[in-house]
Amino acid sequence: MKVPKGVLTAVKKVRGGVKVDHSKGTAEQDVVRMPVPAKVVIPMQQHIGAPCEPVVKVGDEVGVGQLIGDSDKYVSAPIYATISGKVSAVGDIKMPTGNMAKAVTIESDGEMRLSDDVKPPVVNNREDLIKAVRKSGLVGLGGAGFPTHVKLNFDQTKGIDTLVVNAAECEPYITVDYRECIENSWDILGGVYTLKEMLGFKNVVIAVEDNKPEVFKVLKSIADSSEDKYNEVNLMTLESKYPQGAEKMMVQSATGRQVPPGKLPADVGCVVMNVGSVAFISRYLKTGKPLVSRSLTVAGSAITNPMNVRVPIGTNIGEIIDFCGGFKTEPKKILTGGPMMGIALVGTDFPVLKQNNAILAFDENDAILKKETDCIRCGRCANACPMSLTPTDIVRATKAKDVDTLNRIGIMVCMECGSCSYSCPAGKPLVQHMRLAKALVREESKK
């Protein structure tokens, strides 16, 4: 695609990466609202940070948007009732990762009655905004689930100048950000300019991959909006390759700066936000309705009707799949998230979390990966690594439990994007080795 005038391109291109099949068949389908489920199970840990404690008990009547879990820890995000009805259980459930977490079960009364607590917040300055974002329960909707208020409450003396709005959506299959841009462009516009004004960003970069011309048009009109008086909001188009949308990659593309190992984008003057999160902030400031529902892409070779659905958080994954016509063939692998970084589930009896952006189910053909053979040292993994690591060296050092070498070659900068495993012709589970290596380093540092 020829880059039109006034549109930015990457300041410094992302090295490596892989060309994955986009498989974004649901891109042109409107988000469908799923009927209210009979019950939801809302875990108290849906973010990075401290888990929340339930503040309701069995038998309580709750309305949509009523606080049901909170924590006094800073890095945490409150949790709200996502349907109206009666609390029927408070107890431990098993999470997709295998850990146990407390959860509140709500049986629906079918009314979806809004709680009286839902009132638009009054936001006049930076502190108000951060407080409001904390109260909204927002976490990064792109997948990581980092509490947004923590991200926005950066140290103002650090000279943070750039907001990167991430609409790259480089994971295959997922199209929820795409739909957000098409369907809720006004919310994105509002969110971008509110954040810019309240937090004082000098430079806003909206980033999109070049395989989404429709979204490009929408975002271009946002960047060209009359609200942008000093031309400080710009659209950036990126070559479509994975993992273009990773946070550190975004910072590099937008500003040319590299986030040092173990640091955050804020350390190099940037805040990166998912486009869905930006739109949500705008909606929340208007309605005061906290994060109680989210859009998901339901797709994959085993799903009868792949589509984008909007569901209350805590809805059972099995019920969502049934809503999408159930399984076309026997599913052999079910994921939350995309195929590159998603988590494989042991079953469908799990609730949807705030940060889930897709449910994918694959048939036998897609579920069985290629057979592992011997490494031929072709170097595809090292050339695919956007972090300039050499996966083969890491595998060798991990097998030898050589923590010094692992530290020297920089294992901790690995973001587990999966580019190495994807490109390996020998079918090596390299990311798994990376995880083992990181665990080894963490263990050693505890000693």
Place this chain on the structure above:
Amino acid sequence: MVNGKKLYVSSSPHTRSKSTTSGIMLDVVIALVPSLIASVVIFGLRALLVEAVSVTCCVLFEYFFRKYILKKHNTIGDFSAAVTGLILAFNLPSGIPLWMVVIGAFFAIVIVKQCFGGIGQNFVNPAIAARIFMLLSFGKMMEWAQPMGKFLNITGVDAISGATPLSASSDELPSLLNMFFGVRGGSMGETCIAALLLGGIYLVLRGVISPAIPLSYSGTVAVIMLIAGKGDFNFVLYQLMSGGLVLGAIFMATDYTTSPIRLKGKVIFGIGCGLFTCLIRLFGNLPEGVSYSIILMNILTPLIERITTPKPFGTIKEKKVKEAAK
């Protein structure tokens, strides 16, 4: 569990590219086919016999040595032994006695490849190591068959032996056109430049090899020979097309296991190969320099890797840290 049936659970990513080791090796075999055909056309059916013996021996040695001595899983399905066998045959004269081919295949597969851990572990290219081993051991290796002898002569006894362009005096030199299409003396697979280039282009287009090593290798040779030949372009062309340089640059120097994995390393590797080749050709006493230069650079590869491995993302270079401290 869904409907009582278990699901696969694994570490991400849950998708893989389509490339496989056997697919890559098959691409190399396909790329070698034009040269295979050329060798038979130029040197007769005897060439095909040597190639068949070499490939068969390599595959069988790999199969039996892994099965009965190493007691490890079977790896002949990845076609790497077949590739080694084919390239080894390309490095031999068509008139070579077959028992020598068997010994060469044994050396390549058992000694160089399997004794160092099999595919991906050998520190020098098996085919080149075997060629050098045979050069040092058998005088017969130097008796290059002349092309278009008797097409159906498969005994190899009557093959006319003669000089290769590198050792010929200038009035015996074949024409440049004959050099390009391989109508000259030499190893079976190295003479037909046209066929080798065809294979090389195929490999680059398929993404199997990077053009970095072939280009930097032949580029270095061209530059040095231009200087040594005092600007004589014909001399440069003869140098580039003779002595297995093209075969070596495209198919042997680019061997994954024994060459650097990054672009910068590949360029250093190619320049090194070119430098050693020129040194041996201009000042050495050896019949030819390609094998020796590649094997020397194979041995240097771990060192090249060490100096070309980039710093992890976001790591500030030491120089800059010092500057910042000032």
